[in-house]
Amino acid sequence: MKFIEEYRNSELARKLAHRIAKHTTRQIRLMEFCGGHTHAIMRYGIRQLVPKIVEMRSGPGCPVCVTAIGDLDKAIALAHLPGIIITFGDMMRVPGSYSSLQQAKAEGADIRIVYSTLDAIETAKANPKKSVIFIGIGFETTAPTIAASIIKAKKEGVENFYVLSLLKLTPPVMRALLESGEVKLDGVIGPGHVCVITGSHPYEFIPEDYGVGYVISGFEPLDILLSIDKLVEQIESGKPKVEIAYRRGVKPEGNRKALELIDEVFEIDGADWRGIGNVPQSGLKINKEYQHFDADNAFSISLKPAKEPKGCCCGDILRGVALPFDCKLFGKVCTPEKPVGPCMVSSEGTCAAYYQYGASYE
């Protein structure tokens, strides 16, 4: 496959791994923010390629995983109203406090999975008498298309279309993690897809305020190895900065058009993150002009108090404080077949990656 195989070249990977090993003089700890990176790291065995003194921690970059359990309960409650719920696939199996969307579907709720938000609009048009609620999760990556769908719904008068916005922003949560000081980091592998939208500027505070390097990475093995190499270089030279190691996707200023779409429809608000709590200014709420489409505004539901699954370490794992092995449930009580927490469900979840690609085999 052109433009992909080139980034999986084993010869170059070995050379990069060798360089990283040669240049690393002390134990360092890096965080890959994005769940997509965690999966690529596990899938291609990158932990086995780099020296043991380069420790990798996963971050809160899995949209399904960071969805607060209370928000999940809300989505499930909405599913029990008459009408149609539309969601991205991974959300289906995540256990809420009392149920899951999958369970709600088995009990008769009409829940459909889409790949693109714009398909949700088509469902709304095809079912004009039913309310169609899209569960809007994700980061800056999914926000522009969700915004575009809301704009389209307004323009075309699709009045039965609603979005439950659980969208989150990455720079504020990075700040919250670094500010807490709970986990000491030497460098961060920045989420490539997010930065295609945001650009690199919003992350300048990471080296400036916290002295931590930030290298934006693509998702192929060579991208990740190159980013580790750049971080090692920064750490060894004592000059942390923001760098883009994903030039084919990311421009420093980001994607203006996409950012405008987000601005048009959303306003910034606090958001609840699983394992982290409420992070100010880290969420996107539908603004006044588009409030007709805001499911939060359109439907009133009462919820029982949320309760976190007992013994689940997803929160610690999302903050980079723990690895899946540190969780007593991992691989025993909690497996992809019977997940306790979201990190074992999502295709971007850290536990799912460690389980699926058999980290224990190392």
Added chain:
Amino acid sequence: MNDTILLAHGSGGKLSHDLVERKFLPSLANPLLNKLDDSAIFEASGRLSFTTDSYVVNPIFFPGGDIGKLAVCGTVNDLSMNGAKPLYLSLSVIIEEGLLIAELERIVQSIKAAADEAQVDIITGDTKVVNQGQADKLFINTSGIGIIPAGIDISGANAKAGDRVILSGTIGDHGIAIMSQREGLRFETLLESDCAPLNKLVAQMLKASPNIHCLRDPTRGGLATTLNEFAKQSNVGIVVEEDKIPVKEGVKAACELLGFDPVYVANEGKLVAVVRPGDASKVLAQMKQNRYGRDAAIIGEVTNDHTGRVIMKTKLGPSRIIDMLSGELLPRIC
């Protein structure tokens, strides 16, 4: 006859008889079926193999096939994977009222084409019609009977250390072709389902070596699931090389887009064989002679290490565990 299937077509009365006699019999006729008795009677001796499977694919027509072709090939292949020569099939059809008769005719035609290719007869059958919403257009169940030649002993529990693992061709074609047609996921692709009867391929392989240890068609759950089944049933380890596994460019691209690993994507016209090391090249050469084995390759071998586990040597060098598929394949979101 009307343009769509009505509940009355399942009443057991005149319309039911019309449906069978006009829509099924002309295409599927053979002396055993033509009698239309309550059951078919035939002679057989030796070791028999018996299997059943239900087909509920959505959509019922897809690039490279339809539910009818699938229903014949799937059951023919299940018999073949024990080394059996398929003889007879049953065909049971549950139709949702409102199905276009023209669609039913197309499906019966492809049932006929697939049965002709596999050289099996459909000797008994049933049709039912249910209310709208109680089925999704059309469900089919087929059962099959086959005869196992003397001296053949094929089972997922027969793999031994040193054996070679052979895959008959590219993986993931069926799953991706179906996925490309699903509501909410639709994408353009030139890929077609690999749906095909494999009985002749298996017969050729058995000619090359009657000692084939394991055979299985990696349908739902994909190659990864089949390899894991072998490893667990035989209590052995399996090592495969990512580089050796044939995957079409279009499948690779779709998998990148959707976040799937091709080793978990379904196939309907592929098989995995575990054979003695000395037989591997003979069997492979025979497979390459058959149109359904043209791209066959030795992808790995059986070992006594890491019993019950399948390990893949990745293109980059490191190895990783290939586990069974868990849950349903769902697209990722970012």
